[in-house]
Amino acid sequence: DGGITQSPKYLFRKEGQNVTLSCEQNLNHDAMYWYRQDPGQGLRLIYYSQIVNDFQKGDIAEGYSVSREKKESFPLTVTSAQKNPTAFYLCASSATGSYGYTFGSGTRLTVV
Amino acid sequence: GEDVEQSLFLSVREGDSSVINCTYTDSSSTYLYWYKQEPGAGLQLLTYIFSNMDMKQDQRLTVLLNKKDKHLSLRIADTQTGDSAIYFCAERLNYGGSQGNLIFGKGTKLSVKP
Numbered sequence: 001d002g003g004i005t006q007s008p009k010y011l012f013r014k015e016g017q018n019v020t021l022s023c024e025q026n027l028n029h030d031a032m033y034w035y036r037q038d039p040g041q042g043l044r045l046i047y048y049s050q051i052v053n054d055f056q057k058g059d060i061a062e063g064y065s066v067s068r069e070k071k072e073s074f075p076l077t078v079t080s081a082q083k084n085p086t087a088f089y090l091c092a093s094s095a096t097g098s099y100g101y102t103f104g105s106g107t108r109l110t111v112v
Numbered sequence: 113g114e115d116v117e118q119s120l121f122l123s124v125r126e127g128d129s130s131v132i133n134c135t136y137t138d139s140s141s142t143y144l145y146w147y148k149q150e151p152g153a154g155l156q157l158l159t160y161i162f163s164n165m166d167m168k169q170d171q172r173l174t175v176l177l178n179k180k181d182k183h184l185s186l187r188i189a190d191t192q193t194g195d196s197a198i199y200f201c202a203e204r205l206n207y208g209g210s211q212g213n214l215i216f217g218k219g220t221k222l223s224v225k226p
Contacts, residue, residue, distance in 0.1 A: 006154075031212065033213075040120070040218070041218065042200070042216055042217060042218030042219050043200070043216045045213075048213065050212070056210075090154055090155070092155075094212070096212070097212075099143065099157075099160050100143070100145050100147075100157045100160055100202075100204075100214065101155075101157070101214060102157075103147075103154035103155040103156070104154050105153055105154045106152070106153065106154050108152075
């Protein structure tokens with residue numbers, strides 16, 4: 001079955017450590033997105049990529065980094081520069097001209 | 113910048129109809145969407161409407177679009193406890209470097225009381 005997979009579902013890290021969240025899709029979608037979700041704040045766009053080897057900053061890119069070396073994969077690194085990294089992270093993908101995004105099931109990151 | 117607004121909470125009784133409202137700002141949006149998010153999960157696409165339509169019906173869901181007022185609504189008939197979730201409205205940007213990106217509202221939390 002085609003879909004978008006985020007792993008792991010839960011992630012715990014110590015303050016000051018970098019951590020990488022995985023997002024893989026087998027839908028042959030061109031575009032991929034990373035969102036952060038905090039209670040009552042809706043979805044905030046971190047980074048997006050419309051084609052391989054290219055990505056753009058979203059509204060809250062500071063303290064995050066991404067790469068897009070393969071069409072299927074769009075990993076997100078939460079660096080130690082991110083001041084408040086504890087949140088629910090959602091990855092999404094879409095095809096050009098499509099009827100919306102397909103979302104992964106999310107990764108809940110807790111930094112202690 | 114573009115913005116999508118929706119009320120944060122709605123509470124209804126099981127069996128009643130629910131109406132979730134949304135306003136958007138980009139008059140050139142070609143597609144508008146409703147997504148559902150259950151606790152601890154990702155977003156699922158519920159339905160979408162093309163901007164040249166006024167209404168779209170899909171089983172218990174009815175979407176109404178007032179393009180003049182930039183107002184979108186989602187009506188859920190015979191609301192069930194399983195409909196309890198957060199509902200997000202989204203518009204598709206139709207211009208600029210972010211063309212094709214979706215702008216989401218903050219979500220309306222629907223609580224269904226038995």
